[in-house]
Amino acid sequence: MVIDLQFRSGLCFSEVNRMKSLLFSTGVFSRSEIDVVEELALEHINKGIASGYHFITCQTPTQLCGFSCFGPDACSNGSWHLYWLAVDRNVQHEGIAGSLLQAVKKEILPCGGRSLYAETSSKVSYAPARSFYEKSGFGSEALLKDFYDVGDDKVIYSLRL
């Protein structure tokens, strides 16, 4: 059981490598996917939420346990994207992902957020992610056949806030 968890909005430079290590620890994400999150993190550090990317981290006094990256869809009125929600392999199944999602919703609602969208893969290795979304109230709204690769579809989940 992890105690003394803090959920913080924002990100500082020293946390970027810890986020990357955390993603590697899960064994789920490819190198290029991890490069994408680094890019979004640096955008956020340079421009703040004007970058379009919000971050919330979950930390103990000594460790980064998880994080979420999300942001408003620039062409919509009230639709937000949940780009990343990841928890360190060593502290999974302790409710941290659910608490991160609650923190995300709490930040989005006062900004006029109506819906939160999450996209994930149809591959077996992403079954825990799909299961998490379904248990958290997201509905599977669309499927893009072979989007990520041949035989690897994109599933689009949405959550009404």
Place this chain on the structure above:
Amino acid sequence: MVIDLQFRSGLCFSEVNRMKSLLFSTGVFSRSEIDVVEELALEHINKGIASGYHFITCQTPTQLCGFSCFGPDACSNGSWHLYWLAVDRNVQHEGIAGSLLQAVKKEILPCGGRSLYAETSSKVSYAPARSFYEKSGFGSEALLKDFYDVGDDKVIYSLRL
């Protein structure tokens, strides 16, 4: 009939304001949507295709007639997004959009592009865009209810290359 059309890959700084005027001329796009294309254009000018955004313009010796902005999906193997395809209001219905789409496909195929995705609104004012995609071989693959706003769905089209 517009003659002496040139299709060019890339973009220079002086073309950004011409692109914005062209988008205003169509009467379809909102201010914030036009701001997004400016942002992508400046990214492209600063970083080239490393920005993730490709541009093709269609020009006469004196006028910008249309442009397209597109790029690979960073998390996929072979899926590309058609972010924008716009033609000046004064030269619409002359086949320029179709020629731009051909130029986009020609640039994507040697890069290993398998599919091209286009997203648009379900609103009546976007009927010409939807009709163009359908006539050009795109299929409507998904619909995200109320995505852009309440009563304004996102339609996702895909074209297999």
